[in-house]
Amino acid sequence: xxxxxxxxxxxxxxxxxxxxxxxxxxxxxxxxxxxxxxxxxxxxxxxxxxxxxxxxxxxxxxxxxxxxxxxxxxxxxxxxxxxxxxxxxxxxxxxxxxxxxxxxxxxxxxxxxxxxxxxxxxxxxxxxxxxxxxxxxxxxxxxxxxxxxxxxxxxxxxxxxxxxxxxxxxxxxxxxxxxxxxxxxxxxxxxxxxxxxxxxxxxxxxxxxxxxxxxxxxxxxxxxxxxxxxxxxxxxxxxxxxxxxxxxxxxxxxxxxxxxxxxxxxxxxxxxxxxxxxxxxxxxxxxxxxxxxxxxxxxxxxxxxxxxxxxxxxxxxxxxxxxxxxxxxxxxxxxxxx
Amino acid sequence: xxxxxxxxxxxxxxxxxxxxxxxxxxxxxxxxxxxxxxxxxxxxxxxxxxxxxxxxxxxxxxxxxxxxxxxxxxxxxxxxxxxxxxxxxxxxxxxxxxxxxxxxxxxxxxxxxxxxxxxxxxxxxxxxxxxxxxxxxxxxxxxxxxxxxxxxxxxxxxxxxxxxxxxxxxxxxxxxxxxxxxxxxxxxxxxxxxxxxxxxxxxxxxxxxxxxxxxxxxxxxxxxxxxxxxxxxxxxxxxxxxxxxxxxxxxxxxxxxxxxxxxxxxxxxxxxxxxxxxxxxxxxxxxxxxxxxxxxxxxxxxxxxxxxxxxxxxxxxxxxxxxxxxxxxxxxxxxxxxxxxxxxxxxxxxxxxxxxxxxxxxxxxxxxxxxxxxxxxxxxxxxxxxxxxxxxxxxxxxxxxxxxxxxxxxxxxxxxxxxxxxxxxxxxxxxxxxxxxxxxxxxxxxxxxxxxxxxxxxxxxxxxxxxxxxxxxxxxxxxxxxxxxxxxxxxxxxxxxxxxxxxxxxxxxxxxxxxxxxxxxxxxxxxx
Numbered sequence: 054x055x056x057x058x059x060x061x062x063x064x065x066x067x068x069x070x071x072x073x074x075x076x077x078x079x080x081x082x083x084x085x086x087x088x089x090x091x092x093x094x095x096x097x098x099x100x101x102x103x104x105x106x107x108x109x110x111x112x113x114x115x116x117x118x119x120x121x122x123x124x125x126x127x128x129x130x131x132x133x134x135x136x137x138x139x140x141x142x143x144x145x146x147x148x149x150x151x152x153x154x155x156x157x158x159x160x161x162x163x164x165x166x167x168x169x170x171x172x173x174x175x176x177x178x179x180x181x182x183x184x185x186x187x188x189x190x191x192x193x194x195x196x197x198x199x200x201x202x203x204x205x206x207x208x209x210x211x212x213x214x215x216x217x218x219x220x221x222x223x224x225x226x227x228x229x230x231x232x233x234x235x236x237x238x239x240x241x242x243x244x245x246x247x248x249x250x251x252x253x254x255x256x257x258x259x260x261x262x263x264x265x266x267x268x269x270x271x272x273x274x275x276x277x278x279x280x281x282x283x284x285x286x287x288x289x290x291x292x293x294x295x296x297x298x299x300x301x302x303x304x305x306x307x308x309x310x311x312x313x314x315x316x317x318x319x320x321x322x323x324x325x326x327x328x329x330x331x332x333x334x335x336x337x338x339x340x341x342x343x344x345x346x347x348x349x350x351x352x353x354x355x356x357x358x359x360x361x362x363x364x365x366x367x368x369x370x371x372x373x374x375x376x377x378x379x380x381x382x383x384x385x386x387x388x389x390x391x
Numbered sequence: 392x393x394x395x396x397x398x399x400x401x402x403x404x405x406x407x408x409x410x411x412x413x414x415x416x417x418x419x420x421x422x423x424x425x426x427x428x429x430x431x432x433x434x435x436x437x438x439x440x441x442x443x444x445x446x447x448x449x450x451x452x453x454x455x456x457x458x459x460x461x462x463x464x465x466x467x468x469x470x471x472x473x474x475x476x477x478x479x480x481x482x483x484x485x486x487x488x489x490x491x492x493x494x495x496x497x498x499x500x501x502x503x504x505x506x507x508x509x510x511x512x513x514x515x516x517x518x519x520x521x522x523x524x525x526x527x528x529x530x531x532x533x534x535x536x537x538x539x540x541x542x543x544x545x546x547x548x549x550x551x552x553x554x555x556x557x558x559x560x561x562x563x564x565x566x567x568x569x570x571x572x573x574x575x576x577x578x579x580x581x582x583x584x585x586x587x588x589x590x591x592x593x594x595x596x597x598x599x600x601x602x603x604x605x606x607x608x609x610x611x612x613x614x615x616x617x618x619x620x621x622x623x624x625x626x627x628x629x630x631x632x633x634x635x636x637x638x639x640x641x642x643x644x645x646x647x648x649x650x651x652x653x654x655x656x657x658x659x660x661x662x663x664x665x666x667x668x669x670x671x672x673x674x675x676x677x678x679x680x681x682x683x684x685x686x687x688x689x690x691x692x693x694x695x696x697x698x699x700x701x702x703x704x705x706x707x708x709x710x711x712x713x714x715x716x717x718x719x720x721x722x723x724x725x726x727x728x729x730x731x732x733x734x735x736x737x738x739x740x741x742x743x744x745x746x747x748x749x750x751x752x753x754x755x756x757x758x759x760x761x762x763x764x765x766x767x768x769x770x771x772x773x774x775x776x777x778x779x780x781x782x783x784x785x786x787x788x789x790x791x792x793x794x795x796x797x798x799x800x801x802x803x804x805x806x807x808x809x810x811x812x813x814x815x816x817x818x819x820x821x822x823x824x825x826x827x828x829x830x831x832x833x834x835x836x837x838x839x840x841x842x843x844x845x846x847x848x849x850x851x852x853x854x855x856x857x858x859x860x861x862x863x864x865x866x867x868x869x870x871x872x873x874x875x876x877x878x879x880x881x882x883x884x885x886x887x888x889x890x891x892x893x894x895x896x897x898x899x900x901x902x903x904x905x906x907x908x909x910x911x912x913x914x915x916x917x918x919x
Contacts, residue, residue, distance in 0.1 A: 252759040255749060258742075265736045268697050269728070270750045271719030 056322070056368035057336065063364050073351050081350045082343035082361075092342070094228035098300060099338035102127070102292035104331050105237045106316035108244045109288025111325040115248065117261035118281030122167065122182025123289040124313025125189035126160040130290025131297045132193060133159030135212055135304040138297075139201065143218035152219060152294055153236075160290015161283050163189060168282035172275045178282065186313070194306045201304065211305040221299045233295030240288065245327040257281070289313060311359075315341075318366045337362060396459040398423045398551055398582040399444070404453035406439050413439040415606045416453070421551065426573060426583045428593040428614060430626055431603035437586050440603070441553050444584070445477045446470040458550075476544030477553040482536050484528045491524035494543050507546075514545050518572050541572070552576065553584045558592060570596050590619045590626075590890045602626055623886030627853055643673035646845035647814045648707045652714075654693050654700060662686040664693060665869040671814070671845040676837065677874060678860030679849045680885055686869040687818065687849050688731065694816045694847065695728040696721045708814060722754040725813035729804050729820055731849075733796065737803040740792025744784065745769040747791050748776060748806055755810040772809070780805035781831065797828050804832050808839055815839060818849040833859050853885060867891040 061079070068078030086092045106123045113120045120126075133155040141151065167181040197210040206213070221231040248254040260267040260277040268274065292312065297304050319337050323329030344358025399421040406414040414436045421427045431437050442448045444455070446464035455462055457473055464470050470477075484493050495507035502510070508524035515522040520538060528536060537557060544552060554573075558566050573596065577583055587593055593600055594614045602610045602625045610625045617625075652667040664686050671677045681687060692698040693706070700706055700714030707713065708724055718728070728751075730736045738747045749758055749769045758768045773787035780801045784794050791799055804820050820836065821829035837859060840846050849866075850856050856863055857880060864874040865888035872888045 246763075250763050252749075252753065252762060252764050255746065255764060259739060259750065262739045262741055263735050265732070266739050266750065269695065269718065269730055269736045271696065271717050271722060271754075273717075 056365060056372050059368045059372075060361060060364045063368075064361060067357075067360065068351075071353065073353070078347070078351060081346050083339060085346045085350070086339060086342035090225075091228055094225055094230040096335065096338050096342060097234055098228075098230050099341050100331075100334040101234045101237045102296060102312045103316050103319045103337050104334035105233070105240055105292040105295070106285075106289045106313060107319035107323060107330045107334055108237075108240055108327060109285040110316055111320040111323070111327075111330060112244065112248065112254075112257065113281035113285040114320055115254075115261045115325055116257040116277050116281035117264065118278060118285075119179045120164065120167070120182050120282050120285045121179055121317055122164070122184075122186045122313070123285060123316055124309055124311065125182070125186035126163045126286040126289035127293040127296070127313045128186075128189040128193050128309055129159040129163035130156040130293030131159070131304055131308050132189075132196065132293075133162075133290070134294035134297050135196075135201070135215075138215045138219040139212060143216045145218050148218045149221065149232075149298075152298055153291065156290045156294020156298075157287045158290065160286040160288070160293060162286075163290070164282040164286025165279075168279045171282075172278045178278075182282070190309055193304065193308060197304060197306050203303075209305075212303045214303050215298060219298060220302060221295060229300045231295070231299045233292075233299055236291070236295070240291075241327045241331055244330075248327070253280075289316075315362055318362055322365060322369055336365070340365075395423065397421060397456070398425075398458060400456040400459075401444075402454045402456070404440070404443060404450050404455065406436075406443060406448065407451045411606075413606055414443070414450070417603075417606075417608055419601045419608065419611070421582050421584060423550075423582055424577050424580045425599065426577050426585055426597045428597035428600035429584060429586045429603065430590075430593060430600050430622065435603040435626075436606040437603055438555065439606075441477065441555060441584070441586060444470070445475060445553060471547060474548065474550035475553065476547055476549035476551070477555070478537070478540045478544060478557060479555055482540050484536060484539065486529040487527065489525055489527050490522065490531075490539050493528060493539065494524070494546065497543050498546060510546050511542055514542050518542075518545070518575060520572065537569075545576075549581060551582045551584065553586070555586045557585075558587065558589065566592070590614075590622045591892075593622070594619065619890060619892060620883050620887055623890060624883050627882050627886045643675065645670045645672050646709065647671045647847070648710075649694075650705055650707065652690075652693060652700065652705045654689060654698065656686075656689045657692075657698060658688075661689055662869045664689050667869075667871045669864060669871060669874055671847060673843050673845060674840050675862060676840050676846040676848055676860045678856035678863045678877070679847065679866050679871070680853055680856045680863060681851070681866035681889055683851050685866050687851075687866060689869070690866060691728070691731060691816065691818045691849060695726075695730070719754060722751065727751070727807035727810055727812035727815050729807050729815070729817035731818040731822070733800050733803055734792065738791040738799055741790060743773075743788050743790055744777065744782075744794075744802060745773045745787050747802070748773040750806075752806060752810055755812075772806075776802055776805040776809055779809070780835070781828075801828055801832065804835065808835055811839070811842070812844060814845045814847070816847045816849070819851065820848070821850075821852065821855060829855075853882060853889075857882065857885070865889050 064082065065075040065079060068075040086096060106127065110120060110123055134152045137152050137155045141148070163185060164182070166185060167178040170176040170181055171178045194210065197212060201212045203209070203211055203213045221233055223229065223231045224234060248258070256267070256272045257277065257280065259270065260272055260274070264274070267277070296308065301308065315337050319330055319333045322336070323331070323333035340358045340361040344355055344361070347353040347357050348355050397420045401417055401419050404414060404417040405412065417440055429437050429440065439448065443450050444464070446466045446469050449465070455464065462473065464473070489504070491504040491508035491511065494511055495502040495504045498507055511522055511524050520542070522538065522542060528539070531539070557569060573583055585593070585597055597614050600612055600614045601608055602612070604626065612625070614622065648670040650668050652664055654664040656663050662685055667690070669677060679690070693700060696716055696718040699717070703712035703715040705714040708721070708726065713721055713724065734740055739750070745766070746769070749764065752772055753759060756768065756772055758765050758772070770787050776782065777784060777787060782794070782802045782805065783798050794802065800820070804817065807815060807817070815836070817836065821832050833855065836846055836848065848856065848860060857877065860877050862874045863877050863880040863885060865872040865885060867889065868891060
């Protein structure tokens, strides 16, 4: 809470420094997006992938597995979903189910690479998963500039629009909020049961808290690595699927908007707890929307929302350190004997 | 003419921690050019004493005199400026830097790596040593690293050099070289404080010895005038007579056997296990004594399954090979393990006692239903453990990290005992536990054996081994002495074994070649 408050405060100072009225800035950023029902539905729409990915990452983080490549797993979920949408015959009902599995599979496939490398060769999953994000981004670019480009798309780097059978149904008429939101709520509930109630979740937490205790108790390190990365990959892949089959309706080279990275902040701001992740996703979604509003009304660059995301994580970590430790001035070292 | 002033004199030096007195009224004198041994078991207070002399910690009472003047040494920097150098047991060298770079770091801004290299070469030449300043630390053997540490200290022209168990990391051939260098240093007037529990070395090298036991000076002697046995008796103390023994169970079934257990340590500073064989029958407690660092950790890991054996037959439970099985499978077969490190291995500080109970009891107790944790069952188990083993805590929900060391140990031992294992392996079960709780735990372990289980007790506390065990063996440098009945084990006899004395009588050429061959097999199996 302190972190959120400080973030807002710093935001106001930034607005002032940029020559904008801080009060107006605050209103544009945090109030305008919430003025209408449509605005609220947009907020939930943005929060959906954040919460979904954040939940998957939180499981990995609890296990001490640092998957920061959710953006790449998100893209591969989108790629697999697009693949089935473009090449399989559409059957209402069945299509969606197939696509959900394709998305999950895509994300897991991309997460499998760092998992296997870590389990087999002890490579660092932070580096491998991060670098694979860039591979995934370039792969998506190649697809939409090359084989998957819409022949009637005026040479824009995008695929054909999906057939209606391959689109997630909206939950609220007149809005873009879709079935993925409901799926996310279910995933959060499952996440809660997994982490707080199940033995499997217990073994994941043991491994994250103390690898030596996990080894002593006979919990498999290898299984922990795979679980930590694949669960994160599955959630990110599902979110990627929901993005192309939801608001976008096609795969473009702009599919990657940074949800995978923002979700890392969501996971930590949410204290790696499902409920917290849901709330944190709403806050982060507000930053995304506020950033767009700030562009429209205040002539501020869109990266302002990134600034807010960064500030939030920074203040959260700083607050954590200051809660646990106290700053002490060390006296200057005295030299020589007495 | 005045009599020569002693180099270092300690008067009534005391270091008291809230729960224990690590050093109690220590007084000793180190003359110029003397090699002075500090002898004592682990936990006797040797390290605390050295840390006070080197300024790492401060005494709570007492006075130090450096060349006759009273000093208080507030930091290692002050100690170095006085002329005190120290070589720690675990080296403080940067592996990715060269020898010269490491040296220049410790000498401060006045030396560049190249001038440090020169100084190193000169010092090395003076003591007849070989050193390669341009080599990287990670390419050096342990003995070479130690040489770098020592040379680095010597560059500061110390008047007192403290060595903390310097030979624990050295192969036998290198020890002679080290001793020659130390004797030469001493002949040039440098005093040496030599910390060790290896009696033979001290007899070979040291002029005088101060013996510590439980934080107090118990004797001062000239090691050459003593025998290994008399030194061991001084170190271990005779004042505790072993209790009367229970009658050994007659013709009992073998529960557990180790056959030729040979294993390379996963830790580069660790000790390799070398051809260890023993059997533990029903109702028997086998005590494995020995000073820590002689393979205890490795043996515990091998027995618990945390490291797998190169061949399944090396360990057998009920005549069933289990060497290839992991900890979970071994626990399901009826094994329990109490690890040496209670916080972080035996228990997870940030988790509640209920969850810490679940950690290992899940293999033998019905605690998980349909993949979900049965919180009633974990609560009941934790409560039972708390009640039966008198664990003082705020309840089953208390975090393990909030318990005192002794109470947490009672919980861990209790957790393992409540599962009534066929075989219990425990390492240092009463380490750091107060006297009353220690007695309770020992009694509980004995009653487990009386119910017909087998127990392997690995402990550094010789009194504990002699009090509890039916059979006693000693682990020394990764080898196990032949087990003897506890009735034949006197502190003197075991003390000699702890210093490796049985090796000289039983060592033969044939056994060494066969063991080195086995160790080679171990590497291949471990790396594949």
